[in-house]
Amino acid sequence: FSCFATGLGFIEFWVSYPDATFEEIANFAYLFKKTTKSREKALENNKRVLYDVAESLLPTDLNCKLFFSASAQFKYECNCFHFIHKDADIPDAAELTSTLRHLCRSYKTTMPISAESTYDVTYEAGDGDFWCGSTEGLVNILFDSQCHNDSTADYYLHRIKPLHLSVDYYFLYLLLLNQKYSAIQYIYMVSKVINKPSRDIEALNKRIIQLKNVFTFNVISDDIHFQSVYSKMFSTLEIKNLLDDVIENENQIESLQRTKHANDDRMSNKYLFGISILSLFSALIDAASYFDRFDGIKAISTL
Numbered sequence: 001f002s003c004f005a006t007g008l009g010f011i012e013f014w015v016s017y018p019d020a021t022f023e024e025i026a027n028f029a030y031l032f033k034k035t036t037k038s039r040e041k042a043l044e045n046n047k048r049v050l051y052d053v054a055e056s057l058l059p060t061d062l063n064c065k066l067f068f069s070a071s072a073q074f075k076y077e078c079n080c081f082h083f084i085h086k087d088a089d090i091p092d093a094a095e096l097t098s099t100l101r102h103l104c105r106s107y108k109t110t111m112p113i114s115a116e117s118t119y120d121v122t123y124e125a126g127d128g129d130f131w132c133g134s135t136e137g138l139v140n141i142l143f144d145s146q147c148h149n150d151s152t153a154d155y156y157l158h159r160i161k162p163l164h165l166s167v168d169y170y171f172l173y174l175l176l177l178n179q180k181y182s183a184i185q186y187i188y189m190v191s192k193v194i195n196k197p198s199r200d201i202e203a204l205n206k207r208i209i210q211l212k213n214v215f216t217f218n219v220i221s222d223d224i225h226f227q228s229v230y231s232k233m234f235s236t237l238e239i240k241n242l243l244d245d246v247i248e249n250e251n252q253i254e255s256l257q258r259t260k261h262a263n264d265d266r267m268s269n270k271y272l273f274g275i276s277i278l279s280l281f282s283a284l285i286d287a288a289s290y291f292d293r294f295d296g297i298k299a300i301s302t303l
Helices: 022-033 039-044 051-056 094-104 151-192 198-214 224-237 238-289 295-302
Strands: 080-086 121-126 129-136 138-142
Touching: 022 080, 080 094, 080 151, 094 138, 094 198, 094 224, 121 224, 121 295, 129 224, 138 151, 151 198, 151 224, 151 238, 198 238
Parallel strands: 080 138
Antiparallel strands: 121 129, 129 138
16 A cells, blocks of 8 residues: 555555466456456355455545546546566567557457557567556566576566566556546545635645645656656656646636635725724714813814
8 A cells, every 4th residue: 555645545456477378467457457347246256356355455534535536436447557577589569569558458358459549658678678558557568588698687687677667667657646646636626625715725735736846757767768668658647737737727726716815805995994984983072072171162072
């Protein structure tokens, strides 16, 4: 469970499938991401579905909600990050493209794959090292068909590379998802805070400033591979546009607040003008009691 100070957290299920084929992995991921699929059937077989397991792990004393950004249960879907090492030759271009896109979208193999769109990430980090990403997931496949006599190469492929994937790239992906879903959540919160007291608006503004200054990054590394994957996914997930929407909504709220404050100031000035008139009469009454001491102006003072 990874929790960010933006108010979001991520429950992560780590799955290992040694010796599984690409088809088996893709078909499993398709069922895995749909956490409410066949819930009744699962209960009949005395099994627990992923959604119920995840919900049972949440603290009961906190206001936590799974898939808070989903408007319907059929959109309760998990983002999948696959990293796969295959001791096999690189397949032909069509097969490789199909495999990468099925996995990054968590599609089962019987589902057709459309042509590449602006929301697809493709990146070849090295010989046999392929990345593919979409709004639904991220996948890295390393094809290693040769037995290396070089111990340094073996050490990198079987020790360093898996460590980078399970730690560095994994956190890189979490960082991206946190920015995406935080922006979505804040857009929703801004829309609900319009008629709230000023202190609630100020508190939300502080959270938005923290999101922009602490959790939002365009550059995270001087390593070409880390930065390339990050930049491509940053664009694919439309994080910049989401943050721009947050800022635009925030500016609109500030404009409404300025208008409200201007109206309040005009109303206050009217009240102050009325009070000043009453104060003038009060001053005259106090003066009259003093002027009554003088016979020449007593009549005027009484009037």
